[in-house]
Amino acid sequence: MKKVISVVLALVMMMAVMVPAFAATLDVNTQSGNSTVLVDGITDKGDGTYSVEIPASVDLIWGDTTKAGEYKITSQVQTDKRVKVTLAKAKDLTNAANETIEFAVADATTGIANSAVVNNEAHTFNLTIDASEWAAASIATYEGTITFTAELADA
Amino acid sequence: MKKVLSLVLAFVLMFTICIPVFAEYVGSTPVRVDGSTVGASYTVTIPATATITWGQTEKSVEYSVYSQLATGKGVKVTVNADADGKMKNAANTAFLEYSLKSGTTEYTTTKSVILSENAEKSSVVVQIPTANWDKASIDNYVGTLTFSAELTNI
Numbered sequence: 001m002k003k004v005i006s007v008v009l010a011l012v013m014m015m016a017v018m019v020p021a022f023a024a025t026l027d028v029n030t031q032s033g034n035s036t037v038l039v040d041g042i043t044d045k046g047d048g049t050y051s052v053e054i055p056a057s058v059d060l061i062w063g064d065t066t067k068a069g070e071y072k073i074t075s076q077v078q079t080d081k082r083v084k085v086t087l088a089k090a091k092d093l094t095n096a097a098n099e100t101i102e103f104a105v106a107d108a109t110t111g112i113a114n115s116a117v118v119n120n121e122a123h124t125f126n127l128t129i130d131a132s133e134w135a136a137a138s139i140a141t142y143e144g145t146i147t148f149t150a151e152l153a154d155a
Numbered sequence: 156m157k158k159v160l161s162l163v164l165a166f167v168l169m170f171t172i173c174i175p176v177f178a179e180y181v182g183s184t185p186v187r188v189d190g191s192t193v194g195a196s197y198t199v200t201i202p203a204t205a206t207i208t209w210g211q212t213e214k215s216v217e218y219s220v221y222s223q224l225a226t227g228k229g230v231k232v233t234v235n236a237d238a239d240g241k242m243k244n245a246a247n248t249a250f251l252e253y254s255l256k257s258g259t260t261e262y263t264t265t266k267s268v269i270l271s272e273n274a275e276k277s278s279v280v281v282q283i284p285t286a287n288w289d290k291a292s293i294d295n296y297v298g299t300l301t302f303s304a305e306l307t308n309i
Contacts, residue, residue, distance in 0.1 A: 026199035026232075026304045035216060036204045037281060037298040039242060039251060041291070044209035048293035079249040079292040116249075116292035 042078065050075035050083045050113075052150045053120070058127065060093075063134050066106070067127045069146075072120045073113045077152060083113040084153040087125050093142035101137045103129045103144060112153065190225065197222035197230045198271070199304045207281065210288050213256070214281045216300065219274040220264050229264040229309035234279040235301045242298035251296040252287045256280035263307055 024033040053072040060067050075083045087109045093101040104127070111123035127146075198221055205216040220230050234255060242251040262277035269275055279300065 023203055024201050026201065026302060028194065028196060031305060032301055032303040033199075033201055034237075035201050035300045035302065037214075037216075037242060037253070037300055038204055038206045039209060039296040040206065041209050041293045042295050045293045076289070076291075077293055079244055079246070079294040117290055 045076075047081070047152060048075070048077035048116075050077055050150065050152075052083065052085055052148060054148045058146070060127070060129070062139075063131075065129055065131055065134075067129075069125050069127065070122055071111070071125070071148060072122050073111070073118055073150075074120055075113055075116065075118050077116050079116050080155045081116060081152045082155050083118075084151050085111045085123065086149045086151075087111075088147050088149070090145040090147040093129075093144040095138070095140035095142045097138075097140065099138055099140065101129060101133045101142055101144075103127050103133070105146060116155070195222070195224040195228065195306065197224060197304065197306075199230065199232055199302065200274070201302045205281070205300075207283065209293075210285075212283055212285060212288075214283075215278040216281060217276055217278045218302065219276045220262075220304075221269040221271040221274040222264060222267065223269075224267040224306065226267055227308055228267050228306050231261065231263045231305050231307040232277065233303045233305075234260045235303070236281075237299040237301055240298075242296035244294040244296055249292045249294050249296070251283065251291045251294075251298075253281050253283045253298060255300075256282050263309060265309065267309070 024035070026033050051074050053074070055069055055071065058067060058069045071085065073083050073085065077083065087105045089103065089105050093103055106126045106128040108123065108125050111125075113121055199218060200220075201218045202216060205214060207214045216234075218232065220232060222230050224230070236253065236255050240252055240254050242253060243249070256279070259278060259280045262275075264275050266275075281300075
């Protein structure tokens with residue numbers, strides 16, 4: 001008996017999820033009818049695509065206490081998703097002698113695209129270096145690193 | 156008495172060898188079919204769904220018509236895009252714009268009688284330009300085409 005019930009339930013479930021795709025007909029009694037036009041974009045495109053264009057370098061002038069930079073987001077992702085970019089300092093400004101000037105990524109450390117579909121949407125960030133860092137640093141060429149991390153987030 | 160009898164027999168013999176020649180008569184009986192009492196019939200078969208692959212700029216949606224109508228009559232099928240040609244996602248928050256290709260939104264059958272096995276076929280073409288795909292978020296979109304059929308003179 002249990003087997004019979006389980007088979008019946010399985011059939012009911014199958015029927016419930018089946019989408020009928022019967023053609024409709026028009027005749028003298030039914031003069032109009034509808035066809036559904038479907039685009040299954042989730043299956044076709046999955047998460048979609050995005051790219052983030054980041055600056056190859058951010059060049060500071062000695063003594064700068066702030067420096068603005070910009071990156072751009074281009075995306076075509078699912079309606080309820082956004083491209084999220086997170087900035088983080090990976091390495092302080094460091095010279096060949098391994099001396100450092102500390103800097104910070106200020107304010108907008110996270111940028112989120114305004115919509116699912118954007119084209120070269122510009123986002124800015126700011127680096128800050130305390131004046132005391134410059135004052136204490138030996139004159140040399142310094143290079144640091146900022147890491148940009150991009151991911152999809154819920155809108 | 157014999158004379159009378161012989162006359163009667165002579166007459167009988169005359170009639171027996173007479174070949175009757177009647178006058179010729181030609182008549183006609185009309186055979187009528189009053190088709191006006193029979194209702195016209197036609198069937199337009201439209202697809203339940205038409206699936207468009209992401210990025211596809213044109214999609215032909217085929218339908219067929221067969222009919223048995225009064226002489227000189229045909230079936231005119233008109234197709235319209237609902238919602239101003241906007242496909243929508245389930246939440247009604249995203250749209251994909253499309254249009255119906257000019258010249259494919261109407262079809263009139265060429266004959267009054269079309270057998271089902273030789274149904275006339277036509278297609279309406281759904282157009283989604285690349286620019287529309289580019290500005291659509293990735294989603295599942297649904298739109299509706301409305302087919303309307305009517306009798307017309309051909």
